[in-house]
Amino acid sequence: MSLGTSSGRQATAAPFAIELRGISKSFGPVQANRDINIAVPKGTIHGIIGENGAGKSTLMSILYGFYKADAGTILINGTETAIPDSQSAIRAGIGMVFQHFKLVQNFTVLENIILGAEDGPLLNTSLARARKALTDLSREYDLDVDPDAVVEDLSVGHQQRVEILKALYRQADILILDEPTGVLTPEEADHLFRILGGLRDQGKTVILITHKLREIMETTDNVSVMRRGTMVGTVKTAETNPEQLAELMVGRKVLLQVDKDAANPGREVLRVEDLRVTTDGVERLKGVSFSIRAGEIVGIAGVAGNGQSELLEALGGIAEARGRIVMNGADLALKGLNGQSRREAGIAHVPEDRQVLGLIMDFAAWENVGFGYHNDPKYQKNAVLMDNAALRADTEAKMARFDVRPPIPTLAAKNFSGGNQQKIVVAREIERNPDLLLIGQPTRGVDIGAIEFIHKQIVALRDAGKAVLLVSVELDEIRSLSDRVLVMFDGQIMGERPPQTDERELGLLMAGMTEKS
Amino acid sequence: MTKLPRWADVVLVPLICLAIAFVFCGILIASIGQSPVVALTSMITGALGTQTGWGYTLFYATNFMLTGLGVSIAFHASLFNIGGEGQATLGGFGVAIACLFFPWPHWSMALLGSITLSALFGALWALIPAWLQAKRGSHIVITTMMFNFIAYALISYLLVNVLKPEGTMDPATARFDKAFNLPKLADIFGAVGIPFSKAPPANIMLFVALGLAFATWVLLWHTRLGYAIRAFGKQEKAAVYAGIGPVRITLYALLLSGGISGLMAVNAVQGGAHRLVLNSVEGAGFIGIAVALMGRNHPFGIVLASLLFGFLYQGGNQLALATDPVTGEQLKIPREVIIVLQALVILFTGALPYMVQRPLEKLFAKLKGAA
């Protein structure tokens, strides 16, 4: 059954909080939305799922007045409403938490929250009220963040909270969240969903975009599925199941859990001893030691911002460190270095933040495939010239193998959706067939089709007798992929557990609590 | 992402912008009681109507090509080197040394000598700012600006107190040995049997500059260094991930930038004046910035932009001499009108293409609809 089409009639009866009719939007050649119809009943949580690049964010951005639709109409509570800009959206009671946060990095939390919603021409009054309101909100939904912290110093998880608080502060009764849990720990996520439930009970309407079917099943009332810019359909959550949704989404059957047989670890590939990293005065990595053997996947679980990033950067040769890193029996330099030296040592690195480290967003896909390997002999014509043709050919091949969409090597990285950007990076690094693969948040913001694919690649690499260090805030991912799990907290390793360990116990470790305490 | 066909974007839009600029300038000329038509025609004939005109246009264009290329390389590393003026000034000093103190047996050797020294001095003048930027994070815009002023002072000291021959009024070096004069277009074309005006100073450096433009293109898009420079320019942190050393790239980019700007002096000093005078650069360093920006930092675009500016310079010079065909009287157009014209051209072709693109897109959409 589908609500989307029958919306017209119902509008008179029980007006929908939101109704979009015939929305179309294209970015240059890319048709992001094609004649989209969707209706969201008041006081419900409405899920939207779809592959990367399906057009979810675009659609919501149109609803929020960030983009202008090429065609179509928007009805809020049954009345047609023009939303030329975000201001009118806010006035219409819509709040949105963007997939890519819209925060001013060097402002405090408070400054970010009041921005655009100040009380008067002078700040201190607004700041005072906001501080008060913020503490109330924090208590009500216990979303605590330090109001005076500067945003760039906050973990992504906390920045996420700031975004949500922004929307709540503006008293939105229609709340749009675009992949809010991409960067949250399971606890944080569950917490968020409790909040959303609370909002629904207050009669607010929530639209939730996510790639995680579990979240859809657990929290939403209805779910709409998008594919390649079109609306495939809307179903009642109660009347569907993950497999069906996955199929609707991708258009084929998808394996929702990794199938891999037991690892048979070989020689030690990497050994880390008392590794320490200090960034601007603060020691973020406080003496970490572990080792990885060939043919195994070691997962690092932990709440974002507990030293995982520094660990990856130290191993990847981006951050200077103290201690020892022994790769294939040889000590690696720890200072005055860069990614190059590590690649030569047989380490490949899929960084946590593809848009900041992994890709040059303005470069074409084919140039990005050479990124980090531009000195590789196989991309050189001769002593002087690079062999761009070879690079392009290689890119086409990779795009085919990794099903990157659209498969246009000359398209700039920034014009691919998040998931496809990730595929480009993963393809580049995995296909180096390295002795050790460092991979951070491999499936952040990636659709289930792609997740399935990327997970397969990681396992395949392991089975090929390579070592993998997997860092992820997704416990599911850690547990389903890893052969051994290390839990990090506050720059230290709290302990090692087998992947079967139940979430509670891992959760406790991630919170810094050992069984005894 | 523009919806225009490429040719329209690359050819049509700039032409329309250019036209608009000239219309505005025509209004200005008319408003001071002169005939825009006569003015424009005399500019065009003066710059493109005769071999001599072409020769001068190309001579100026060569200057701008070199400084423009210099600026653009730094730009690709997202370093705004506004020191082209000073680097070219020092380049002039290099040329003077090469042409005054070495007994070259042949002009070609002299050319090699002056190219080497001017590039060297230009690069050296960029070295300290580059090093400070790389090591201390001292903002390149300030340091290069300061080094422009320091260069003026240094060169005027050298000319007045060191290089100036006894008893001459002119704060300039002696004339270089005639044997070191660079072959002019007349000689080069003459060699292949094409007669060309002897008057203009346009010389072999034109081809050197064109060669450099091509070399720059190869460097930026077909070599590892170019790749590294562009990547560094886009995302510095990512560059480190990729194994690109910020310090090294900063130095390379600015040294190349300064070196190429320095070469401008070979054209102006050895090719044109045959001696080093005060202010031998005459703002070409700054025009280079405009040229690089208008050429969208692409060597091909830079060549076109330099030709445009060469045309404006030479056309402007001619405008000052233009006479009314009817009365035979000299037009009374102050030279500053040409500066205004340059401004309008920079503004419309460089900063306002979008103003033209949008309507064009609509138009093309209509045409498509019709077709």
Add this chain to the structure above:
Amino acid sequence: EPAIIYDVGGKNDKSFNEAAFNGATKWATETGGTFKELEMQNEAQREQALRQLAESGANPIVMTGFAFGDTLNAVAADYPETKFAIIDMVVDQPNVKSVVFTEEQGSYLVGLMAGLASKTGTVGFIGGMDIPLIRKFGCGYAQGVMAANPAAKVVLNMTGTDGSAWNNPVKGAEIAKSQQSQGADVIYAAAGATGVGVLQAAADLKILSIGVDSNQNYMHPGSVLTSMLKRVDNAVYEAFKEGADLKTGINVMDLAAGGVDYAMDENNAPLVTDDMKAKVEAAKAGIIDGSIKVHDYMSDNTCPAATF
């Protein structure tokens, strides 16, 4: 039809080129003739302009400024039928008239007046850029000052080292104020448009100033002590008048020939005592009859009265 080419300063630079322009216009108004004129925009244009004017049949062709010397020397031979006149430079060609001025003499006279008018015994000199020509002015000036008062002190400043040095009245005024605070109560400006700022500041500070090239006394009556006249206008006027049969060769416009002088008019009359006037006239006579020798900086790049 005669032609005149102004140097990059432009024909309205309030001094040198403007004087040339005045000379040309004077000729035009008297004879009712017309003349071609051209303002230099850049170095490379010099040769082009000369050749074009020559080919357009302009004759004679007058140009202001030493910077033309080198180019003219190269070009003149190609146009034997055309007569050229160059100001401030000697070009040894059969069809060229070289007009040079003895700025040191004129500067000596105004220096003498400065020395006499100064109560503090300290006077100032502000040049545009540190080039030989300006040192020539300054050196003559310093000699005049010393002649009036051997104990006098001359504060020397050059405005700058780039093109803006000639167009920086704000800095000119600032330098004047600085010199005043160092005791200077008469300041001689040889700095193009920068001088406008100097004269202004002197007027504000209620001290005396000295103009240059053309008569600038009118700019601040009661403050401009005098102006060192460099009769470029006469030189151009003469050249135009001689027309096609221009008298070639070197033409030294010195004090005797009225090429340089100091300006007296109603604007500065109250400032110049009879005693001062007498002394200056005496010095003038002395220079003309040779009893007073004013050292020319250019002759050996040294100055007995000042260090640059």
Add this chain to the structure above:
Amino acid sequence: MDLIAILQILESTIRMSTPLLFACLAGLYSERAGVFDIGLEGKMLAAAFAGAAAAAVTGSALAGVLAGIGAALILAAVHGLASITFRGNQLISGVAINFFASGLTIVLGAAWFGQGGQTPALSEGRLAQTPILDLFGIDGHAHPVLELFLGHGILVYVALLAVPFTWWLLYRTRFGLRLRAVGENPAAVDTAGVSVVRLRYAAVGITAVLCGLAGVYMSMGLNTSFQREMTAGRGYIALAALIFAKWKPVPALWACLLFGFLDAISIRFQNIDLNGIGIPVVIPGQFTNALPFILTVIILAGFVGKAIPPRAGGEPYVKER
């Protein structure tokens, strides 16, 4: 070196710093809002001309000031149109504006006053030189210390007061918050329901007003007429000062005073003859002329760290790639 000399140098410092300070703060507003502006020079020049011209014609200083601000506003509007509305390259637009002003001031000046771009010298239309001292009937020369602090034109004090005001506006008001935000992340401002375009135009407008004051201070305060190119590169120095100050108001004051001070020093000590103290060398004037620039580099490298410009600076705000 005696007290008088020191006082004189400090006084000169204040005078020389004022136009820089105006221009530097002008740049601060525009660039903190994410619009780079190397057209400060041009706007100052245009204002200097328009101010002197209007004052000469009307004989009213006020008319001159207003005209100067108006001229700067017109050029700012062009810059805004190019870099905000039409998403053009902000650097190019700035370069163009500098060329434009440098040419047009002279063309118009020549056409209107027939003095080759120069404007007639002002008498009554001039800005008062020492209004405060005059008010109390104090003779500045007699009281050099009073003169140092009170012996300046009104605009000097306006410039100095503009510093704390700017700080207050930037860090204490809604407008300031939004201004800083739009220079750091316009998308955040946009999604917060505030118009990026309007904010940026406002900033560019303020920039123009301050440039206008810088210009008229030069042509109507320090001088009594407009001269071609009389800003003599101060717009660029102000830009350097702005970076020096890391785009912050209070540091901007120090930076401009520093530049002014170095200038005053180099004016005071031209070719220093060390023969006096027994060393047979004369430090050439060119060196003292270059000294401010050399010292700037040394201080920058030695004491001023990395300057991070507003993150969104120079980029037109485009949502749809």
